[in-house]
Each structure stands twice: as C-alpha cells, then as structure tokens.
Amino acid sequence: MQIEMRGIDKSFGGNAVLKSAGFLLDHGEIHALMGENGAGKSTLMKILTGVYTKDAGTVLVDGQEVCYKNPQEAEQAGIVFIHQELNVLFDLTVEENMFLGKEIKKSFGICDKKAMRHEVRKILDRLGVDIDPGQRMNELSVGQQQMIEIAKALMVDAQVIIMDEPTAALTQSETTVLFQVVNSLREKGVSIVYISHRMEEIFELCDRITILRDGSYIGTKKIKETDMNDVVKMMIGREIGERYPAREAKIGEVVFEVKGLTCPGVFENVSFQVHAGEVLGVSGLMGAGRTEIMQAIFGNMPNVSGEIYLNGARIQNKNPQEAMKNGIGFITEDRKVEGLMLEESIMKNISIANLGKISKSGILSKESEDALVKRGIEELHIKCFGPQHECNNLSGGNQQKVVFAKWIYTDPKVLILDEPTRGVDIGAKKEIYSIINELAEKGVAIIMVSSELPEVLGMSDRVMVVREGVLRGILHKEEANQENIMILATGGELNE
Amino acid sequence: MNNKKASNYIQDLGALIALVLLVLIIGAISPEFRTVSNFLSLLRQSSINGFIAFGMTCVILTGGIDLSVGSVLALTTAFCASFISGGMPVGLAMILALLIGVAFGLLSGLLVTKGRLQPFIATLITMTVYRGLTMIFMDGKPISNLGDSFLLKLVGKGNLFGIPIPVILFLIVFAIFVFVLEKTTFGRRIYATGSNWKSAKLAGVNIDMTKMAAYAISGCMAAVSGLILLSRLGSAQPTLGDGYELDAIAAVALGGTSMNGGRGRIWKTFVGVLIIAVLNNGLNILGVSSYYQDVVKGFVILVAVMSDQKR
Numbered sequence: 001m002q003i004e005m006r007g008i009d010k011s012f013g014g015n016a017v018l019k020s021a022g023f024l025l026d027h028g029e030i031h032a033l034m035g036e037n038g039a040g041k042s043t044l045m046k047i048l049t050g051v052y053t054k055d056a057g058t059v060l061v062d063g064q065e066v067c068y069k070n071p072q073e074a075e076q077a078g079i080v081f082i083h084q085e086l087n088v089l090f091d092l093t094v095e096e097n098m099f100l101g102k103e104i105k106k107s108f109g110i111c112d113k114k115a116m117r118h119e120v121r122k123i124l125d126r127l128g129v130d131i132d133p134g135q136r137m138n139e140l141s142v143g144q145q146q147m148i149e150i151a152k153a154l155m156v157d158a159q160v161i162i163m164d165e166p167t168a169a170l171t172q173s174e175t176t177v178l179f180q181v182v183n184s185l186r187e188k189g190v191s192i193v194y195i196s197h198r199m200e201e202i203f204e205l206c207d208r209i210t211i212l213r214d215g216s217y218i219g220t221k222k223i224k225e226t227d228m229n230d231v232v233k234m235m236i237g238r239e240i241g242e243r244y245p246a247r248e249a250k251i252g253e254v255v256f257e258v259k260g261l262t263c264p265g266v267f268e269n270v271s272f273q274v275h276a277g278e279v280l281g282v283s284g285l286m287g288a289g290r291t292e293i294m295q296a297i298f299g300n301m302p303n304v305s306g307e308i309y310l311n312g313a314r315i316q317n318k319n320p321q322e323a324m325k326n327g328i329g330f331i332t333e334d335r336k337v338e339g340l341m342l343e344e345s346i347m348k349n350i351s352i353a354n355l356g357k358i359s360k361s362g363i364l365s366k367e368s369e370d371a372l373v374k375r376g377i378e379e380l381h382i383k384c385f386g387p388q389h390e391c392n393n394l395s396g397g398n399q400q401k402v403v404f405a406k407w408i409y410t411d412p413k414v415l416i417l418d419e420p421t422r423g424v425d426i427g428a429k430k431e432i433y434s435i436i437n438e439l440a441e442k443g444v445a446i447i448m449v450s451s452e453l454p455e456v457l458g459m460s461d462r463v464m465v466v467r468e469g470v471l472r473g474i475l476h477k478e479e480a481n482q483e484n485i486m487i488l489a490t491g492g493e494l495n496e
Numbered sequence: 497m498n499n500k501k502a503s504n505y506i507q508d509l510g511a512l513i514a515l516v517l518l519v520l521i522i523g524a525i526s527p528e529f530r531t532v533s534n535f536l537s538l539l540r541q542s543s544i545n546g547f548i549a550f551g552m553t554c555v556i557l558t559g560g561i562d563l564s565v566g567s568v569l570a571l572t573t574a575f576c577a578s579f580i581s582g583g584m585p586v587g588l589a590m591i592l593a594l595l596i597g598v599a600f601g602l603l604s605g606l607l608v609t610k611g612r613l614q615p616f617i618a619t620l621i622t623m624t625v626y627r628g629l630t631m632i633f634m635d636g637k638p639i640s641n642l643g644d645s646f647l648l649k650l651v652g653k654g655n656l657f658g659i660p661i662p663v664i665l666f667l668i669v670f671a672i673f674v675f676v677l678e679k680t681t682f683g684r685r686i687y688a689t690g691s692n693w694k695s696a697k698l699a700g701v702n703i704d705m706t707k708m709a710a711y712a713i714s715g716c717m718a719a720v721s722g723l724i725l726l727s728r729l730g731s732a733q734p735t736l737g738d739g740y741e742l743d744a745i746a747a748v749a750l751g752g753t754s755m756n757g758g759r760g761r762i763w764k765t766f767v768g769v770l771i772i773a774v775l776n777n778g779l780n781i782l783g784v785s786s787y788y789q790d791v792v793k794g795f796v797i798l799v800a801v802m803s804d805q806k807r
Contacts, residue, residue: 298698300697300698319702320697320698320699320700321700321701321702324699324700330698332698337692337694337695338692338694338695338698339695339698340692340695341688341691341692341695341696341758342692343691343758343759344687344688344691344758348684348687348688349695351684352684352685352688352695352696352699352701353699353700355681355684355685356681359680359681362680362681362682363679363680363681364679364680364681364683364684406699
C-alpha cells in the first residue's frame with residue numbers, strides 16, 4: 001500500500017497545528033516520522049486514520065483520494081494506528097482483547113472460544129512470540145502488550161501500521177524482538193510508519209525519514225544518505241551544538257550514602273555513595289529494580305531495611321515527607337502519573353512541594369507564592385501563558401521543567417532523577433541537562449536513573465549498574481562506555 | 497484563547513445563572529415568594545443542607561464521598577438531647593456534640609485511609625451503623641424534655657437584627673470554608689489529594705491525614721446541622737437527617753465539583769445549596785405536589801450539571 005499526504009492543514013481553535021504538512025509512504029518500507037514534540041507527527045497520523053478531519057489537503061491511498069471518517073474505516077482499509085498509550089483492557093485476557101468487538105460467534109451470539117483461541121495462536125506464532133492467549137493483559141510486560149497490539153493489527157490484515165514511540169517503555173531485549181517483528185513485517189510487504197525520539201533506533205531500523213517542524217513538512221531523506229546531525233538540524237532548524245553541555249562542577253565530599261539497602265524480592269544489599277556536585281548515573285535494564293531503589297530511598301516503598309546517611313549522619317525516610325525534610329528531592333519517572341497534577345495550573349504544581357516556604361502558620365502568602373512561581377517560570381524557561389497555565393496543555397519538555405521547578409526550590413541536598421528526559425524533545429532535553437549541571441555546580445548530589453545509554457554516558461561522573469536487584473558495579477567516567485555497561489547490565493563480567 | 501476564557505467564564509457562572517433564572521421565574525409567578533420574610537426563611541431552611549454540603553465538598557474534593565452525614569446528624573443530636581435532658585449545661589452539650597461529630601467523621605476517614613475501603617463503601621457502612629446506634633440509643637423514641645434553655649432556642653430560632661441566627665452562622669461558616677480552601681496550605685493539600693494523590697504524596701503531602709481531616713470536617717458540619725434542627729424541633733428524632741446526604745451531594749454536584757476530586761469551588765456549592773432551597777421553597781409556594789417536586793428537582797440538577805460539563 002502506498003500513501004501520499006499533501007498540503008495538510010489543521011488548526012484547533014485558531015491554533016494552526018499543521019501547515020502544509022505531508023509525507024509519502026512506500027509499499028513495504030519502514031518510514032520514520034520525526035520532529036520535536038508539537039511538530040505535528042501524531043496529528044498528521046490522526047488525520048490519516050480518521051481521528052481528526054483535515055482542514056485542507058489531499059490524502060491518496062494507492063492513488064485514490066480517501067477521507068476516513070473514523071479509525072474503524074481506516075482499519076477496514078488496512079491502516080492501523082498503535083498509540084503510545086496502549087489501547088488495552090488490563091483485566092481482560094489476551095484473547096478477549098484481540099477479539100474485542102469482533103468476537104467469532106456461534107448461533108445465539110455465543111462466543112466460539114475454540115475458534116478464537118486457534119486464531120490467536122496462529123497470529124502469535126506468525127509474530128514468533130510466546131504468549132498464552134488466556135493470560136490477563138496486566139500479567140504481561142509492556143513489551144508483550146505491544147506485541148498484542150501488533151497482533152491485533154495483523155488480525156485485521158493491516159497493510160500499514162503506524163507506531164507511536166513503541167519502544168518508550170520496552171527493555172533492550174524486548175526492543176530487539178520488536179525490531180525483528182517489524183523487519184519481518186516489512187519483508188511481507190507491510191509498510192510501517194515509525195514515530196520515535198530515539199535517533200539510534202531510527203538509524204538502525206528505518207529506510208527513510210520524514211521530518212516535520214512546527215507543523216510543516218521539512219524534508220524526506222534516505223537513512224543511508226543522512227546522519228544524526230543532519231536530522232537534528234532539520235528538526236530544530238538550527239545547529240544544536242554539543243548534545244551534552246559541559247559541566248564545571250567541583251566534586252566535593254561524600255554527601256549521601258546508602259548502606260545495605262534491601263527490599264526482599266526486589267533488590268538486595270545496595271550500597272553506594274554520592275559526592276557533592278557529582279552526577280551518579282544509574283543504568284540497567286528495564287525491571288532491574290532501579291526505580292524501586294530510588295523509591296525506597298525516598299521512603300515510598302514498604303519493607304525496606306538498610307541505612308541511609310546524609311553528611312555522615314544517619315537519617316530515616318519512613319515516608320516522602322521525612323525524605324523531603326531530610327533534604328532529598330525526587331523527580332519520578334512518570335510525570336503524568338506521579339510528577340504532576342495535570343489538570344492543575346503550573347502555580348499549584350510548583351507550590352505543592354513548597355507549601356512551607358510560601359506560607360506562615362498555614363496561611364498562604366500570595367506574594368511569596370507569585371514570586372516563587374514567577375522565578376520558576378523565568379529561571380527554567382517554561383513556555384506558557386502564565387502561572388495559571390494548565391499543565392495538561394504544556395509540551396512534555398515544559399511539563400518536565402515544571403516538575404524540576406517544583407523540586408529545585410525545596411533546596412534539596414540530594415536530588416534523585418528518574419528518567420529525567422523521557423518523552424522530551426531534543427531542544428528541551430539540552431535545557432534540562434543544563435539545569436542538572438547548574439544544580440551540580442551548586443553542590444547538589446545528583447542521582448540520575450536513565451535507560452538512554454548515551455544520556456547516562458554524556459551526563460554522569462560515575463555510572464552505577466544494577467541487574468535484577470543487585471548492584472553490579474560502579475564505573476568511573478574513564479571506564480564507563482556502552483559496552484561495559486551492557487556487559488554488567490546483562491550479567492557478564494568485566495575483564496580486569 | 498480569549499474565546500475559551502469567555503466560555504469558561506460562562507461555564508463557571510452556569511449554576512449562578514440557573515439560580516437567578518429560578519428566582520426570577522418563581523418570583524414572577526408568585527408574589528408570596530418574592531417577600532423578604534420568605535427569602536429569610538428560605539435561607540434558614542437552606543442552612544441545614546448548607547453546612548452538610550460544605551463538609552461534603554471537602555470530602556469530595558479529596559476524591560471521596562461521605563454517605564454517613566445523615567446518620568451522624570441523627571446520632572449527634574441524640575447524644576446532645578440526652579445530655580441536655582440529663583441536666584448538662586446546654587453549651588457544653590453542644591460542644592460535646594460537635595466533638596462527637598468530628599470523632600464519627602474520623603472513624604469514616606480511618607476506614608478509608610488505614611482500612612483501605614472505598615469511600616462509598618466505608619461511609620455506607622458507617623451510615624448504616626450510626627443509624628442503627630441511634631435507634632438503639634434512643635430505643636426508637638424521640639427525646640423531647642429539653643427544658644427551656646435560651647441558648648438552645650437561640651441557635652435555631654433566634655434572630656439578630658431581624659436575620660435568623662442559622663443564616664448568620666451559615667454565612668460565617670461559608671466565609672471560613674472559603675478562607676480555608678483558598679488561602680491555607682491545608683486547602684491546597686485537599687485539592688492536591690483529589691487531583692493526583694500519587695503526585696501529592698511524593699511532594700510531601702500527608703494524604704491520609706488530609707483525607708481524615710476532610711471526613712472529620714464533614715462529621716462536624718453534620719453535627720452543626722443537627723444542633724440547629726434540634727433547636728428548631730425542640731426534640732431529637734431517631735429518623736432525623738435520613739436522606740440528607742443526597743441533598744448535600746446534589747448541591748455539590750450542582751456547583752460543578754468533580755466527583756473524582758481535585759476540582760470545585762466552595763462558593764459554587766453555596767449556589768447549589770441555594771438552588772435546591774429555592775426549588776423546595778418555591779415549588780411548595782406554587783402548590784406543586786411533592787411527587788412532582790422531586791421530578792422537577794431531578795430535572796433541574798440534570799440541566800445544571802450537563803451545562804456545567806466541559807464542552
């Protein structure tokens with residue numbers, strides 16, 4: 001199937017999101033769609049699949065002009081959109097999810113379970129994944145859930161599959177499996193539109209790449225004929241320079257120390273130190289227990305034993321309030337679930353972690369609250385209409401800056417960052433790195449968990465590697481490289 | 497952007513517009529309705545539901561609900577009445593009743609936080625148990641020998657400069673709620689808890705304490721309503737307050753407070769309370785049969801809530 005979109009315009013309430021956007025998808029290719037957040041990638045794909053209607057432009061499928069009224073029509077035509085937030089019902093089984101709304105029925109509307117199971121097995125075999133059709137969705141890993149979404153697409157005989165950030169929550173090995181599946185689909189003539197922020201993946205997987213910027217079509221390149229710098233330039237319209245800005249922090253004394261931190265069945269005997277002004281990277285595969293260790297330090301995990309020291313004195317963090325009082329800040333991995341009150345204003349989000357600072361005996365001071373929030377918006381360059389801007393309507397990068405603002409002003413001595421740039425576009429990423437550097441330069445001890453190896457390597461003074469709840473080693477900057485980290489993360493030994 | 501703000505503004509004022517329309521329409525039909533004395537008695541009637549609805553707003557803002565308020569009202573009045581008839585000074589008996597209301601609310605809060613029950617279930621349990629306890633305590637009979645206390649009469653029947661005391665109390669409590677919810681850190685915590693408890697917890701908000709406090713406030717407000725009823729009726733009844741939770745929830749809903757928590761304003765609850773009071777009072781004056789009154793009430797709530805929904 002070949003798809004051509006030309007001169008697509010779309011605006012929401014006077015706000016032009018697409019201005020003459022488009023791209024051309026060939027039969028049997030993997031086509032990357034790139035652009036910063038808000039560039040219009042998802043909107044363009046939603047117009048293709050009938051979620052939105054276009055204001056102007058043409059959509060040609062195999063040379064015929066089409067206009068799908070809803071996703072069902074697009075699906076019948078063989079175009080399936082797999083969204084970033086997976087569209088699965090967690091309490092139902094794999095089989096029930098796959099056949100939702102299209103159950104095979106015997107007479108009297110009774111479901112033919114046998115036929116359905118047979119069909120599910122057939123498709124899962126075709127994908128080469130080993131999943132029990134009777135398992136509940138919530139028992140599967142995110143990678144497996146993703147596979148089920150692809151299986152659903154295959155079930156309706158999709159000729160075009162659109163994937164939005166499919167690897168955002170996948171482990172390394174799950175990503176490998178996904179790539180195998182996607183490659184085999186291409187061989188069978190299925191076309192894939194691949195939306196991702198991960199440059200490395202795109203260069204590994206895709207055939208061609210189309211770049212959008214500010215809702216407009218910028219250009220299409222063959223992957224073989226371009227490189228990352230070129231793509232970044234097209235995406236942001238200027239040179240970005242060094243991806244990881246230099247830091248001039250003096251590494252001081254040990255500020256923070258964890259001794260023998262254990263949570264039965266999750267992680268065991270974790271001990272490490274962080275110095276003032278240092279960024280300690282934490283690497284490991286998804287599910288290695290990195291996030292859990294951080295949650296435990298912050299007092300948000302039950303059944304944790306072990307000792308935590310701040311400036312040589314033992315501290316107890318039984319709950320987040322105590323951790324905060326002890327000078328620890330925590331920027332969580334999922335800003336939408338744990339980081340922000342999305343429906344609230346920037347102001348209320350920044351204030352909530354700083355209530356003590358902006359109040360006197362429990363009564364809020366409007367002046368100090370306004371001043372604090374204004375300072376946050378200015379210092380962190382949060383792009384917004386003002387303090388009352390609802391966080392929902394901010395881009396990922398700006399949302400993350402709000403989370404940073406929330407924590408910076410609690411004056412933490414130790415700041416834990418869990419995936420600080422997930423779902424953040426390249427420009428904003430660099431700004432966040434600068435914020436981290438500034439904090440380190442002020443002497444804050446920083447612990448940064450990240451699944452992006454280039455980020456860990458680019459930002460950390462030392463890298464700690466965790467595997468299956470066990471600390472495998474701490475690498476100094478000189479010995480930290482992609483290979484050494486992966487060896488430790490997957491259970492190998494480093495040669496001395 | 498301006499357009500959006502303008503429509504938000506209208507949305508914000510939806511309930512208020514409904515209230516004004518209702519007053520104008522009923523007032524146009526009935527001269528009896530549009531008298532000062534009727535408005536004062538309407539306000540006095542509304543205060544009973546008003547106190548409860550304010551407490552309910554706090555609970556709903558945290559993402560909960562309190563079905564037990566009617567039963568708390570009955571049980572606290574029963575205690576208060578028996579204290580008074582047993583010879584306790586009226587002032588002391590009233591303060592004790594309020595404290596008992598707080599305690600009953602805290603118990604609901606404990607079931608929700610430490611007991612990890614869903615608020616609907618937790619307060620359904622306390623609602624049932626408190627009602628049963630009221631029956632047991634009163635042996636199913638009213639307590640009416642309350643003596644001739646000036647204070648007791650004042651609370652429900654008294655006037656100050658021609659304005660009924662319950663109305664004055666109602667306005668004072670309203671002001672306190674506005675202040676607490678808008679201007680204090682506690683208010684922020686209530687909103688944050690309902691908006692996203694995970695985020696609030698990680699930002700150092702004690703979620704459990706905040707919820708318990710909300711239920712305690714709700715219990716206390718139910719007791720306040722109870723005291724006013726006790727004063728007006730001159731006796732405690734075992735079935736007092738039956739179904740009051742529904743009027744309170746209706747008022748909160750009319751005010752556009754999200755039943756998922758985190759969003760809502762106390763002044764809008766105030767408007768919701770007034771709408772219900774105007775309907776009750778106005779339809780009575782117009783001589784609409786009570787069967788039809790309920791249907792009309794339901795219909796008005798439907799229209800108001802639908803117009804309040806986003807988009």
